[in-house]
Amino acid sequence: MPRLNTYHLPPNQWPDVEGSRTLLTGPEARHLLGVLRAKPGDSLRLFDGQGRSGLFKIVGVSGKDKAELVVESLFLEPMPTSGLVLALGWNKSSRRDWVLEKAVELDALGLLFWQAVRSQGAPPAVAKDSWQEKCVQAAKQCGSVWLPELGIAHGGVEGLIRVAADPGGCYAGCYVLDENAATDALPDPASLASGKNLVVIGPEGGLERREAEALAQSDFKPLSLGPRPLRWETAALYCLGLAHFAARTSQHSRSSCA
Amino acid sequence: MPRLNTYHLPPNQWPDVEGSRTLLTGPEARHLLGVLRAKPGDSLRLFDGQGRSGLFKIVGVSGKDKAELVVESLFLEPMPTSGLVLALGWNKSSRRDWVLEKAVELDALGLLFWQAVRSQGAPPAVAKDSWQEKCVQAAKQCGSVWLPELGIAHGGVEGLIRVAADPGGCYAGCYVLDENAATDALPDPASLASGKNLVVIGPEGGLERREAEALAQSDFKPLSLGPRPLRWETAALYCLGLAHFAARTSQHSRSSCA
Numbered sequence: 001m002p003r004l005n006t007y008h009l010p011p012n013q014w015p016d017v018e019g020s021r022t023l024l025t026g027p028e029a030r031h032l033l034g035v036l037r038a039k040p041g042d043s044l045r046l047f048d049g050q051g052r053s054g055l056f057k058i059v060g061v062s063g064k065d066k067a068e069l070v071v072e073s074l075f076l077e078p079m080p081t082s083g084l085v086l087a088l089g090w091n092k093s094s095r096r097d098w099v100l101e102k103a104v105e106l107d108a109l110g111l112l113f114w115q116a117v118r119s120q121g122a123p124p125a126v127a128k129d130s131w132q133e134k135c136v137q138a139a140k141q142c143g144s145v146w147l148p149e150l151g152i153a154h155g156g157v158e159g160l161i162r163v164a165a166d167p168g169g170c171y172a173g174c175y176v177l178d179e180n181a182a183t184d185a186l187p188d189p190a191s192l193a194s195g196k197n198l199v200v201i202g203p204e205g206g207l208e209r210r211e212a213e214a215l216a217q218s219d220f221k222p223l224s225l226g227p228r229p230l231r232w233e234t235a236a237l238y239c240l241g242l243a244h245f246a247a248r249t250s251q252h253s254r255s256s257c258a
Numbered sequence: 259m260p261r262l263n264t265y266h267l268p269p270n271q272w273p274d275v276e277g278s279r280t281l282l283t284g285p286e287a288r289h290l291l292g293v294l295r296a297k298p299g300d301s302l303r304l305f306d307g308q309g310r311s312g313l314f315k316i317v318g319v320s321g322k323d324k325a326e327l328v329v330e331s332l333f334l335e336p337m338p339t340s341g342l343v344l345a346l347g348w349n350k351s352s353r354r355d356w357v358l359e360k361a362v363e364l365d366a367l368g369l370l371f372w373q374a375v376r377s378q379g380a381p382p383a384v385a386k387d388s389w390q391e392k393c394v395q396a397a398k399q400c401g402s403v404w405l406p407e408l409g410i411a412h413g414g415v416e417g418l419i420r421v422a423a424d425p426g427g428c429y430a431g432c433y434v435l436d437e438n439a440a441t442d443a444l445p446d447p448a449s450l451a452s453g454k455n456l457v458v459i460g461p462e463g464g465l466e467r468r469e470a471e472a473l474a475q476s477d478f479k480p481l482s483l484g485p486r487p488l489r490w491e492t493a494a495l496y497c498l499g500l501a502h503f504a505a506r507t508s509q510h511s512r513s514s515c516a
Contacts, residue, residue: 102492106488142486186507189503230363237495238364244496252444
């Protein structure tokens with residue numbers, strides 16, 4: 001089957017059963033109808049970013065931004081229980097969009113932005129809609145049906161310590177990339193891919209000593225990615241890549257044992 | 259010691275002994291004198307991108323773009339013998355600059371651009387000076403003294419096969435990222451970090467079947483990075499990250515055995 005065009009339908013508009021109907025509206029519908037010039041009878045794929053996807057057929061069109069769809073088949077991919085939540089020191093960086101995209105490609109469970117002492121500027125009070133939109137576009141590209149949870153951790157390192165301590169967070173491990181960590185304090189990819197793990201990455205310019213120490217005292221394990229400073233987004237993708245790779249390794253070693 | 263400002267001095271202008279003199283000219287000198295407003299007596303760090311670096315003192319200035327320097331100390335980092343050469347399918351991508359930067363941060367031995375059937379546009383006849391410049395800027399940021407070798411492999415996959423077969427290339431292994439590879443054909447990070455290895459990555463849109471097959475028939479081992487397509491630059495950084503990580507792991511296991 002050639003790959004169908006994919007659109008995002010928010011979770012709260014998702015139909016429950018095959019044969020039922022739903023409406024695609026807004027920019028997604030404008031693209032479908034205006035750019036792709038889709039017509040009644042055409043098929044498309046929708047996903048909600050929370051594990052659901054499905055094949056749909058257009059049964060009606062009104063105006064330039066409303067398509068009525070009927071469900072042909074629905075799929076559910078279980079919520080991933082292993083992977084990384086990256087707590088990224090805030091930067092005014094144009095590289096943030098890039099990290100959002102890669103987080104989707106490499107199955108990050110979440111991205112938390114936080115204000116470090118050396119952050120340039122301050123994060124917004126809540127995650128911006130435009131970040132979610134960036135993730136949606138990345139998911140269309142790579143076919144992922146789960147989007148990382150996006151949020152802001154307020155209160156500097158103390159806020160991160162609260163996040164780690166929250167019983168609802170269910171973190172298997174908490175880590176902090178620290179340029180002062182011993183150079184043999186390498187991450188263990190298998191641990192990163194086992195359960196939900198929180199990895200703190202400072203802003204460009206790094207963490208201040210007192211930030212790294214406060215985290216270490218609260219059982220965030222210091223990690224080194226090598227003797228040379230990596231850029232913010234390189235460190236983020238490096239960690240995501242290791243966890244992604246280890247998850248696949250463990251998946252294949254499990255299946256070969258079965 | 260606070261980190262000194264670093265500038266690039268081309269290998270052919272590099273002084274041989276401590277106490278000798280050299281000239282920094284062009285944009286590097288303009289930045290040093292115009293932006294940093296450096297004066298005679300000030301110290302700086304230079305590197306040549308081929309393993310040499312040194313501390314220098316300014317002993318004279320003429321105009322806005324000429325600084326006479328005396329060598330205070332010289333360092334030589336041996337040429338790395340292990341790591342990746344990525345053969346990247348050509349894209350018109352703005353993401354190329356980004357891959358150049360990450361290649362420096364993550365110790366790529368080289369980047370070869372090649373024209374695949376699905377490439378958009380065609381690479382230039384030879385690597386552009388602006389790519390080298392991008393690498394120089396990245397090396398200043400991360401402190402690397404070796405720059406990846408940049409080149410163009412002409413002649414499509416047949417050109418890549420010639421590169422792999424060239425005895426001067428000394429490749430320990432040759433690989434191709436192939437979306438049709440078995441999903442358990444995972445890269446082995448230790449192999450990627452052992453000797454010089456060539457990894458072929460298709461352009462956005464992937465390799466055509468006949469390209470992947472021609473490479474496989476010439477002993478390029480097909481590798482999978484997972485069931486979902488990764489973007490060009492994500493795949494590149496993913497491989498570089500695995501090799502970088504494995505090199506550090508092996509370095510630390512060697513030193514703990516010693």
